[in-house]
Amino acid sequence: MTAENAVLIPRRSEVASAFKQQGGLVAAVLPIHYPRALLLAFNILPMEVWGPPRVDVSLGSAHLQPYVCSVVRNALSFILGGGLDVADLIMVPHACDSLQGLGSILLDFLPPKQPVIPFYLPRGGSQQGEVFFAEELRFLYQRLEEIAGISPSNETIMKSIQWEEVADELLARLHKQRGRLQFKDHDFYRLIRTREYLPAEDFIDIAQSIFDADYEGQQEGIPIILSGIVPEPMGLLKTISEFGARVVADDLACCGRRLYPAGRSEDPFFRMAERILGGPPDWCRGSPIQDRLDHLHRMIDATDARGVIFYNVKFCEPELFDLPDLRQGLGDLGVPTVSIEVDISDPLSSQATTRIEAFFEMIR
Amino acid sequence: MSIIDSLLYHWNVNILSHSLLRLNIWLRAEISRASWKSKYLAPPLKISWLNKDLVTRHWLRGHYANQRHKVAWVTSGAPTELLKALDYFIVYPENHAAICGTARVAVDIMSVAEEAGYSQDICSYARTDFGTLLSGKTPVGKLPRPDLLLACTNICQTVLFWYRVLARHFNIPLIVIDTPFVYHSEATEHALQFVLRQLEQAIPVAEQVAGKSLQERKLKEVGRLSKMATELWLEIIERNQHQPAPISVIDQFIQMAPIVEMRGDAETVDFYAAMLKEVDERIANGIGAVKGEKKRLLWDNLPIWYRLRYLAEFLGENGVAIVASTYTNAWGELARYYDVERGLESLALACIYVILNRSTGHKLKTMQRMIEEYHLDGVILHSDRSCKPYSIGQMDQRDRLIREFEKPALLLEADHNDFRCFAEQQVANRLAAFVEMLER
Numbered sequence: 001m002t003a004e005n006a007v008l009i010p011r012r013s014e015v016a017s018a019f020k021q022q023g024g025l026v027a028a029v030l031p032i033h034y035p036r037a038l039l040l041a042f043n044i045l046p047m048e049v050w051g052p053p054r055v056d057v058s059l060g061s062a063h064l065q066p067y068v069c070s071v072v073r074n075a076l077s078f079i080l081g082g083g084l085d086v087a088d089l090i091m092v093p094h095a096c097d098s099l100q101g102l103g104s105i106l107l108d109f110l111p112p113k114q115p116v117i118p119f120y121l122p123r124g125g126s127q128q129g130e131v132f133f134a135e136e137l138r139f140l141y142q143r144l145e146e147i148a149g150i151s152p153s154n155e156t157i158m159k160s161i162q163w164e165e166v167a168d169e170l171l172a173r174l175h176k177q178r179g180r181l182q183f184k185d186h187d188f189y190r191l192i193r194t195r196e197y198l199p200a201e202d203f204i205d206i207a208q209s210i211f212d213a214d215y216e217g218q219q220e221g222i223p224i225i226l227s228g229i230v231p232e233p234m235g236l237l238k239t240i241s242e243f244g245a246r247v248v249a250d251d252l253a254c255c256g257r258r259l260y261p262a263g264r265s266e267d268p269f270f271r272m273a274e275r276i277l278g279g280p281p282d283w284c285r286g287s288p289i290q291d292r293l294d295h296l297h298r299m300i301d302a303t304d305a306r307g308v309i310f311y312n313v314k315f316c317e318p319e320l321f322d323l324p325d326l327r328q329g330l331g332d333l334g335v336p337t338v339s340i341e342v343d344i345s346d347p348l349s350s351q352a353t354t355r356i357e358a359f360f361e362m363i364r
Numbered sequence: 365m366s367i368i369d370s371l372l373y374h375w376n377v378n379i380l381s382h383s384l385l386r387l388n389i390w391l392r393a394e395i396s397r398a399s400w401k402s403k404y405l406a407p408p409l410k411i412s413w414l415n416k417d418l419v420t421r422h423w424l425r426g427h428y429a430n431q432r433h434k435v436a437w438v439t440s441g442a443p444t445e446l447l448k449a450l451d452y453f454i455v456y457p458e459n460h461a462a463i464c465g466t467a468r469v470a471v472d473i474m475s476v477a478e479e480a481g482y483s484q485d486i487c488s489y490a491r492t493d494f495g496t497l498l499s500g501k502t503p504v505g506k507l508p509r510p511d512l513l514l515a516c517t518n519i520c521q522t523v524l525f526w527y528r529v530l531a532r533h534f535n536i537p538l539i540v541i542d543t544p545f546v547y548h549s550e551a552t553e554h555a556l557q558f559v560l561r562q563l564e565q566a567i568p569v570a571e572q573v574a575g576k577s578l579q580e581r582k583l584k585e586v587g588r589l590s591k592m593a594t595e596l597w598l599e600i601i602e603r604n605q606h607q608p609a610p611i612s613v614i615d616q617f618i619q620m621a622p623i624v625e626m627r628g629d630a631e632t633v634d635f636y637a638a639m640l641k642e643v644d645e646r647i648a649n650g651i652g653a654v655k656g657e658k659k660r661l662l663w664d665n666l667p668i669w670y671r672l673r674y675l676a677e678f679l680g681e682n683g684v685a686i687v688a689s690t691y692t693n694a695w696g697e698l699a700r701y702y703d704v705e706r707g708l709e710s711l712a713l714a715c716i717y718v719i720l721n722r723s724t725g726h727k728l729k730t731m732q733r734m735i736e737e738y739h740l741d742g743v744i745l746h747s748d749r750s751c752k753p754y755s756i757g758q759m760d761q762r763d764r765l766i767r768e769f770e771k772p773a774l775l776l777e778a779d780h781n782d783f784r785c786f787a788e789q790q791v792a793n794r795l796a797a798f799v800e801m802l803e804r
Binding site for chain 2: 062063064065067068094096097098100101102103104105107108109110118120122123124126128129131132135136139283286288289290314315317318320321322323324325327328
């Protein structure tokens with residue numbers, strides 16, 4: 001039996017409808033980091049919005065200049081087109097200048113029918129950042145209280161955090177053991193990206209069922225690491241498989257950079273803050289570039305990856321700033337890299353496919 | 365510093381720049397004023413030479429700074445008063461990049477960074493800076509090597525990404541003052557406390573690198589000078605409420621270097637006091653920046669450094685003066701937050717309430733206020749490819765200005781430092797159509 005056959009991946013819209021039918025609310029959440037546990041403690045299901053691809057971008061283009069990335073443009077287009085009407089609120093974490101702008105124009109100029117809640121993720125990694133973030137989460141709590149009309153206790157929040165910690169621990173195991181799970185990359189990422197919309201308990205059931213099943217063998221293919229924001233269009237992953245390669249680890253903002261460690265604090269707000277701020281290094285928390293490089297080195301050592309694909313969304317300035325140092329640092333260690341730039345609205349271009357193929361030829 | 369180095373320093377910085385260089389700058393400015401031929405624009409301000417002198421001496425000092433001071437590279441919204449009080453020599457890479465832009469050498473310099481892998485989609489100031497690091501090319505002679513970096517996220521997140529690259533390149537400490545974005549009318553108390561705590565934590569790091577302790581008396585003195593210069597700057601730009609406007613925003617862009625990079629210095633206060641005096645003289649004598657001023661505009665966003673003169677002449681020819689700017693205003697409007705007696709607390713307020721750290725709605729309100737106070741007829745919004753936080757929101761701001769305030773508003777696509785993003789003919793056509801609309 002393969003894992004692929006064992007798992008039925010529920011659709012986002014079905015999950016949202018079912019959750020609402022049971023009396024819950026749905027929050028549309030933009031990238032990258034946010035307190036899942038806090039929302040779920042309010043019986044609000046977070047439904048992440050990474051773009052999405054395949055929307056009418058003309059709606060967003062009427063409000064955003066052409067040099068704004070497709071993740072933000074598509075999200076605005078999706079909101080204006082009614083794609084998020086199912087949501088009871090829209091949460092906009094402050095990840096970058098473009099998401100900052102999106103949150104601000106939604107509040108000031110294009111108010112959707114739902115409340116818009118922005119919040120700030122501190123940069124720089126100081127202890128003061130953790131203190132601030134815990135306070136920011138308390139502030140968020142008050143907004144959610146107004147919307148949901150309930151006031152979950154600290155105990156309820158802590159319980160929600162513990163579910164998330166179990167789910168994240170299983171997610172990390174899935175990442176680590178992906179080689180022995182008989183999933184193709186495309187299916188593996190469909191599976192792990194259910195974390196973007198499934199309640200922790202449901203994800204735990206799915207993940208547990210995969211580990212309980214009996215699998216044999218190790219996957220074959222040229223081992224590579226994928227770094228970037230989001231593996232969209234997902235056709236990329238099929239292309240990687242078709243060319244005889246496989247993703248053995250990732251440094252994607254929507255996946256590997258969100259493998260949050262378990263918290264230690266007894267205070268639920270501090271615990272959520274320390275978990276989110278304690279995740280793998282990324283620019284969004286202001287991690288030094290060297291930390292990102294060291295993190296990539298460790299992944300390469302652990303997986304014997306032969307190369308890294310930097311798969312970037314066009315106009316994503318934060319990724320572009322780090323890219324030359326990361327590529328040079330890896331090059332100094334003899335790790336080949338390639339950089340591909342995409343607009344998530346478009347299918348993978350033949351130029352990108354050719355470059356990926358040439359890269360695999362080189363590292364084969 | 366050896367005796368020879370010390371002598372060389374005094375010769376170059378104190379003797380050469382104070383006499384020969386100064387005389388040269390003054391003479392050139394006078395010749396330029398005397399031979400001024402524009403039918404549409406007033407000659408440059410008399411004090412322009414002083415500005416040039418200040419800036420030239422600043423970079424000349426910079427040439428030797430590593431031998432005499434600890435050097436800090438800082439972002440333009442950073443609380444530099446702390447570092448000034450610790451006797452750091454301050455360099456603003458953004459200002460340096462703007463000089464490269466004005467001198468039209470920025471693209472040549474930034475292409476070095478692009479060859480090294482930096483995308484054309486990142487800020488052109490950062491690319492210019494990286495290009496200088498990698499090639500040594502700069503019109504200011506030499507940039508002193510930094511001992512410390514200070515990045516404040518109140519102007520953009522880009523500076524954080526930029527300074528992380530610098531920190532790795534130089535392998536030196538980076539102080540980050542992170543200022544939570546103010547989405548609503550006021551910053552939250554915990555956000556203010558966060559900024560304040562970071563300022564407190566920055567001091568020991570800066571002291572350790574400086575090898576000296578921060579003296580409260582010195583900090584107060586620097587703070588006092590900063591406040592004075594900022595207030596003078598605000599007074600100068602507010603003089604443009606007068607019709608005709610005595611100086612244009614193009615003049616402001618040129619004269620703003622000291623308020624950005626020499627805030628906290630006594631000579632900056634003197635310079636702006638002299639500038640205010642000259643501006644008042646112009647008002648008294650009925651001199652306008654644009655001869656026969658007919659229409660008055662607001663400029664939003666950073667300047668297009670490599671086309672300042674072109675814009676001034678194109679608009680001036682049509683009797684149009686750009687008299688106010690959200691950008692130059694940003695350096696003055698913070699004056700009210702500087703309070704020497706409240707020390708770090710006032711610095712925290714000044715950091716967090718920078719216009720770029722506030723909502724798109726706040727910016728629209730600022731524009732609305734300026735339209736009223738400066739009696740403006742329209743707005744040019746520079747959609748700056750290199751500055752997303754300033755530019756996102758402009759499309760809706762323009763629509764509101766047109767619909768709600770009934771003011772013509774033009775969105776002009778360009779880039780503050782990269783002339784490859786400036787389509788001259790297209791800009792000319794759009795400006796011409798806009799001017800025509802203003803005249804209706």
